[in-house]
Amino acid sequence: MKIDPRHLEILAAIVDHGGLTEGAEALGKSQPSISRTVSQLESRIGAPLFHPGRRPLKPTDLGMSLAVLGRAVREATRTAGQEVDRFRTGHTGFVRVGGTPVFMDGVIAALIARFQQHMPDVLVEQSYGYADALIERLRNGTLDLAIVPLQQGQVPDDLRFQPILSGQNVIACRTGHPLLRKKSVTLPDISQYAWIAPPTDSPLYRDLQRALARIGAKDFRINFSGGSLASVVSVLAGSDNLTVLPYSVVFEMKAQNQISALPLEIGHPDRMLGVLSNEAAIRNPAADRFKAFVVSQFENLSKRISQHRQDQLWR
Incomplete structure (x- = not known):
C-alpha cells in the first residue's frame, strides 16, 4: 500500500501538538482540511488512527506508529531543504579549478586550504594546464574555473x-645566497651562477629568456x-642556482625560509x-563562492x- 508522505507529516503534527486545531495551526493549514486528510488516510488504510470520543485526541497504536514515520518524513524534508539551501549558497558542492603549475602549487593550493577551513563540505578538484588547454x-x-596569466x-x-x-x-x-649579501648586484655578479629553467612550454620559460636579455646576460648556463x-624550489634551496619566478609565489613561500628574491628589477x-x-x-554556486x-x-x-616592495630597495 502506498501512502502519501505528506499525510504522515500531518498525522505527526496532530499527535505532537495534541489536536486537530493545534496541528493545523502548526502547519499553517485550516482545521477542516486537516480533518479531511485524517479521514482520507483512515479510509485508505481501513482502520482508525485516533480513539473515537476521546478529548484530547489519543492516537491508536497504528496512529502512533504512523506518526513516528511522519516525524521521520518531516525531518527528512527539513534536512533536504537545508541541503538545497547550502548548495544554492555554495556551502556544499564540487569545484573543478585548473591553472598553470607554478601558480597552482605556489599560491592557489594554500588558498584552497584556507577556503575549506570555512567551506569544509565543498570538494575542490585541482588540475594543471596552460591557457589553450x-x-x-x-x-x-x-572545468569550472581557470586561474591563468593572460x-x-x-x-x-x-x-x-x-x-x-x-x-x-x-x-x-x-635564502643565504651570496648575492643577497651584496649592496649592489651587477651583471658580472650574476653571470657566474647557473640557472634553473622552467618547462619550455610554460610562459615562465619565455619570461626567463626576456629577463636575461633585459639584464644583458647573453651567455648563461642552465643546469636544471x-x-x-617543488623540485625547482628543492634544487634552488640546495644550491647557488638562480631562476625566474612570479613574485607572488616567492612572497607566499617566504615563511618557509628557503628562497628569496634578489633586489634587482628585471x-x-x-x-x-x-x-x-x-x-x-550551468551555474555552480560553489564555484561562484570559491x-x-x-x-x-x-x-x-x-x-x-605592494607594501613589501615599498619596504625593499629595488634597482
Missing part, C-alpha cells in the same frame, strides 16, 4: 576574465630544467593573472606585496 576545458564543461588580447570573447594580479617576476635564489615547483611580463570562467555554463574567495584573497595579497 584550460580554455578548451572551460568550453567543454570539464595578455589582454588573449582573452576569448566567449569567456569572462577577471584580473586578480599584475604580472611581476623576480630573480629567485636560496623542467620539473614541478621587468615585468605584459599580462595579468586572472580567473577565467564560462558564463554560459571564485569570490580567490578574488578577495588576491586583493589582500596584492596589497601586501
